[in-house]
Amino acid sequence: NAGVTQTPKFRVLKTGQSMTLLCAQDMNHEYMYWYRQDPGMGLRLIHYSVGEGTTAKGEVPDGYNVSRLKKQNFLLGLESAAPSQTSVYFCASSYAGDIQYFGAGTRLSVL
Amino acid sequence: EDKVVQSPLSLVVHEGDTVTLNCSYEVTNFRSLLWYKQEKKAPTFLFMLTSSGIEKKSGRLSSILDKKELFSILNITATQTGDSAVYLCAVERNYGGSQGNLIFGKGTKLSVKP
Numbered sequence: 001n002a003g004v005t006q007t008p009k010f011r012v013l014k015t016g017q018s019m020t021l022l023c024a025q026d027m028n029h030e031y032m033y034w035y036r037q038d039p040g041m042g043l044r045l046i047h048y049s050v051g052e053g054t055t056a057k058g059e060v061p062d063g064y065n066v067s068r069l070k071k072q073n074f075l076l077g078l079e080s081a082a083p084s085q086t087s088v089y090f091c092a093s094s095y096a097g098d099i100q101y102f103g104a105g106t107r108l109s110v111l
Numbered sequence: 112e113d114k115v116v117q118s119p120l121s122l123v124v125h126e127g128d129t130v131t132l133n134c135s136y137e138v139t140n141f142r143s144l145l146w147y148k149q150e151k152k153a154p155t156f157l158f159m160l161t162s163s164g165i166e167k168k169s170g171r172l173s174s175i176l177d178k179k180e181l182f183s184i185l186n187i188t189a190t191q192t193g194d195s196a197v198y199l200c201a202v203e204r205n206y207g208g209s210q211g212n213l214i215f216g217k218g219t220k221l222s223v224k225p
Contacts, residue, residue, distance in 0.1 A: 004153075033213075043154075043199070043215040058212070090153065098143050098203050100213060102153040 002026050006091050006103035013081045013110045021076040021106050023091030029101075031094040032074035033058075034066060036087040037105075043090065049074055050097070081110045113138045117200050117216035125224050128190050132219045134200030135182040144176055144183050145213065147199040154199055157185070190223045197221070 004025045013019055023032065034046040045058030047066040055066045063085060065077045074093075078085060086109050092100040118133045136144070143161045147154035158167045160176035160183060167174050171190075176183045187194055197220045201213040 040217065042217040043201075043213075045212060045214075048212065059214075097212075099145065099156055099159055101156070104152045 004091055004093055004101055004103035006089075006106050008106060009104065010107050011109070013078075013108065015082060015110060017081050018077070018079050019081065019108075020078075021089055021091075021108075023074045023076070023093075023103060025072055025074075025091075025093040025101075027093060027095070027101070028071070029093035029095050030071070031097045031100075032068065033092040033094070033100060034064070034074065034076045035090045035092065036060065036085075037090060038087050046076065046089075081108075083110045086110045113202075113204060113214050115200055115202050115214050115216040117198075117219050119219060120217065121220040121222070123222045123224065124190055126191060128223075129186065129188045130190060130221065132185040132187075132198050132200075132221070133182065134184070134216055136200075136202045137181065138202045138204050138214060140205035141178070142203040142205065145201045145203065146174055146183075146185050147201065149197045149199055149218070150195075157198075187221075190221075192223050192225055195221060195223045 007022045030051050033048045035043045037043050044060050049055045049068040052071040067075045089106045091103040094100045115136045145159045146157040158174045163178040171188045174185045197218040199218045200216040
């Protein structure tokens with residue numbers, strides 16, 4: 001019973017490098033989300049998707065892109081990483097958009 | 112601007128104590144309020160509240176919502192060291208034309224000492 005799986009768990013990048021975070025869910029959920037969590041800031045929504053092939057911006061979308069080519073996967077991309085993107089990233093999914101189930105998180109450091 | 116405010120931000124108690132965590136909100140297009148527990152990693156779901164005055168209960172944890180005064184409380188009775196965690200309050204709202212967007216408070220860090 002995997003639920004929501006995020007890869008990788010940890011990553012260190014240099015400024016200007018790019019990377020993709022992968023989120024996979026096996027619950028057949030329509031809704032998927034990417035958040036970042038910073039000390040003293042709580043969880044903030046980056047981008048979300050309400051179904052396969054759809055994406056939308058959240059509260060803090062700048063510097064990130066996403067894709068939802070398959071219902072079970074939601075990818076978060078950083079094209080040119082900046083130190084301000086050092087954070088813990090959480091993916092979540094939801095059946096009806098209310099109760100969200102979270103992955104274990106990806107800790108990203110940008111040097 | 113929509114916001115969710117939790118208090119206190121941190122709390123230290125001893126095993127057996129009862130604690131009350133607070134969550135107030137100012138959110139347009141309110142749909143529901145949710146509580147999560149976050150230990151080391153992923154937030155895990157505790158309660159979803161949609162109606163005022165109806166208490167949700169699970170073991171030693173309970174929660175209630177007041178939609179008139181725009182707040183919710185989470186009570187934990189007979190606390191145990193395993194209750195040590197950050198408790199997150201989130202409000203679901205319609206956002207950008209879609210339902211299912213959560214705005215989170217900053218959390219209350221609860222430490223339970225033996």
